[in-house]
Amino acid sequence: MGATKKIIIEPVTRVEGHGKVSILLDENGQVTRARLHIVEFRGFERFIQGRPYWEVPVTVQRLCGICPVSHHLAAAKAMDVIVGADKLTPTAEKMRRLMHYGQIYQSHALHFFHLVSPDLLFGFDADPAIRNIIGVIKKFPELAVQGVMMRKFGQEIIKVTAGKKIHGTGAIPGGINKNLSIAERDSLLKDIDQQIEWSRGALKIAKDYTIEHIGELSDFGAFDSSHLSLIREDGAMDLYDGGIRMIDSQGNKVIDHFDYQNYTDIIAEEVKDWSYMKFPFIKDQGTENGWYRVGPLSRVNTADFIDTPEAEIARQEFKALTGGKPNNLTMAYHWARMIEVLHAAEKIKELLHDDDLQGEDLVVKGERRSEGVGLIEAPRGTLFHHYKVNEDDQVTMCNLIVSTTSNNVPMNLAVEKVAKKYLSGSEITEGLLNRVEVAIRAYDPCLSCATHALGKMPLTVSVVDHNGQIVDKKST
């Protein structure tokens, strides 16, 4: 291998909001640098400016077609602050929680069964003609059906709590616009035990895979890091609300129960010239060291306990693998994600048996404020929504920190570690390149906060030599 090569995994256009991986090889075929560039539109904050605040929980769903519910709820929580609703009614809070657990459940299930399971079930080097969802359908049809039905169940919860898929209106400033009817409740209850059973099965696959492959995974894009998430007052995992907790790689609490209304006191965002995305960091630790991970791995790491019985047992097993210390394996995201699937299913069942969901007291109001922050633990991690509103009820400022942004540095680290370990000095094969994608996929990044119009390819892989000539190309 004489010439310097640059391997690029990139989208055809910027329209969809894609990722691009560039891997630079020196003349000896050694990886010198690997970077993940995520193309993200930054115009959304301006799009929101000037709109009346009560429209925002609906409008922000336009930001992302993958997790509109997370944006809907984070914006609604920020607008609760604006309208002075410091404590929602039990019906409102529980309806929102049900909506949120439905979103977590369907998002995690889809990611695991349809995007991740081919890698886990067939291996990273398996023939790509088999290592995909059709391979799963042929060899493990029952798993593929479960993935569809789990996703469908979560979407049904969203439908009865949020309304239309493309225009969810359930959460409004200060509360919710409907309760759960008995018929809606009973329709969901008839399926919940089956859903819990499937969740147990998915968890077992993820757990067994991690333990059986611990040797390889311990050096697969793994690195020490801080972990950040919301945490309930008593230290329990809480995906809907709480204070900010950050632990270091050894589990020491660096930040705990911090009021997220003041998040700008501890978190800032850096811009780098090679990426369209911002890089959030903890101010006290600076731009070099202040990065952190978010998402399922971080949430299971930061929680003192989980308040549903089966997920708590699973959490304890997860923690036992690392002697109670935080688990820093990139690939452990999958195990943690499936613990959350079981937790979400258990919480959904608990909520469906709660009569508060049929309450009639839906909205509260208080003293009007001009600024509000809403945080939620979205499927991919902590999601920040921050707004300022003028006396004419118009939004004058909007700042969002999405989960994938927080995981920007970690994903880049994972890509570089995997590229250096597997691609250096080797003939570049599909299986080796797939390892880079496997590392990124573990974080479940949201690369599609945008359009997807017909005629767009999601991804291509190009190998470019030092003269800029494409010497190899792969589409995924």
Add this chain to the structure above:
Amino acid sequence: MTGTAKKVLIIGYGNPGRLDDGLGPLFAEEMEKLQLDGVTVDSNYQLAVEDSAAIAEHDFVVFVDADVSGPAPFHFERVVPKHHMSFSSHSISADALMAMAEDLLSSKADAFMLGIRGYEFNEFGERISPEARKNLDDALVFMKHALEDCDFAKYVNRFAVEGR
């Protein structure tokens, strides 16, 4: 009402916050207003695997999406089921979705794609460009006509409303 006893599912998809990418959902909204018997209308930001369950319950599926580079005002083509894996997005293509419905749920549905030509995509905004709106109107006329006999196969490769 369709002119036959066949059950038709129309899924318009796209992001109404991304200008002409909202053509699919807007098409669905207009079709829904007609309240046609035998026609189920759905819309979403993108296609998703659970749509396979609804597909399996219908005879025909028409996907409606904005098209960034096809002929104006629209084109109509058959969707051939085909498996392929996306990289990390939670969306799924129409052909992969049909393959999933066929393999997992024994769907026998015939599927077609109605691509409506759009022109503006690269900004946030809840409006459709005037040119795309005209294309949408033509596509609506076309679909109402096609639903009369549900013989969708004869319209494959159709690019315009007859007589225009």
